[in-house]
């Protein structure tokens with residue numbers, strides 16, 4: 553099966569500034585992909601190229617087997633830009649109908665799409681509300697609804713939950729998760745815990761260069777557990793290393809240990825907990841795998 557998105561040796565320069573440097577990756581159907589990186593890493597530049605807002609300096613982008621800009625891609629890929637704004641004077645219905653019409657939908661089809669996408673984002677009862685009357689979270693949902701008009705196959709969301717309270721952010725995540733079987737999402741966010749919940753693949757950009765990470769915690773012959781203790785000592789790390797089956801241990805934060813162990817070791821978690829009991833250690837948390845934050849930023853691995 554060919555990839556839904558194929559990016560090869562993509563470069564983008566703004567004058568002397570190399571915003572993207574030889575970036576290559578594939579995205580397959582059904583994947584939910586996180587695009588992560590520090591400020592200025594090139595995330596928005598990459599999104600803008602995928603959407604066709606910017607032309608690359610060199611390299612190729614192939615989406616669903618088509619070159620960027622191919623009319624056959626119209627309506628297949630949509631985006632929520634980071635700073636998307638809506639017209640405050642419009643009602644939700646008018647605003648979304650307008651976007652539907654811009655996509656070339658008939659008046660009737662645009663109206664049906666408006667109802668469908670408002671339902672998807674939980675705003676079915678707000679057709680006639682004015683944008684100006686909406687809360688920040690509701691506006692964000694309208695922006696996401698806009699990105700879903702016409703049932704695109706690929707949706708790029710730049711900071712979809714930024715600035716939202718925890719409940720609204722959770723609801724937006726729920727919307728994304730519920731649609732992710734039919735839509736391939738690429739999500740850019742600084743919230744690693746959020747991406748961890750939603751994404752199975754991670755693209756990490758740093759100074760225009762890309763590294764890829766698989767969220768699958770099983771990596772060949774080894775697996776990971778993250779153990780957080782209530783108390784530890786200077787010897788704890790060495791003591792964990794003594795446990796049979798352990799391949800490598802690193803300390804990610806105060807009292808938090810990332811333990812790599814042999815994947816064929818049966819019930820290693822029980823084995824580890826028995827060891828904690830034997831040494832009279834109390835644990836706060838034992839998590840299968842290692843967090844995205846540790847995966848990206850842990851130097852000692």
Ligand SMILES: Nc1ncnc2c1ncn2[C@@H]1O[C@H](COP(=O)(O)OP(=O)(O)OP(=O)(O)O)[C@@H](O)[C@H]1O
Nearest residue numbers: 566569570571589590591592593594595596597598
């Ligand atoms: N139009 C432009 N002209 C000149 N330089 C630009 C332009 N757009 C982006 N850049 C530069 O390219 C680099 C990548 O910027 P980009 O906006 O893609 O980063 P980002 O990862 O989206 O950052 P953030 O997380 O802060 O939104 C930065 O150094 C930025 O200053």
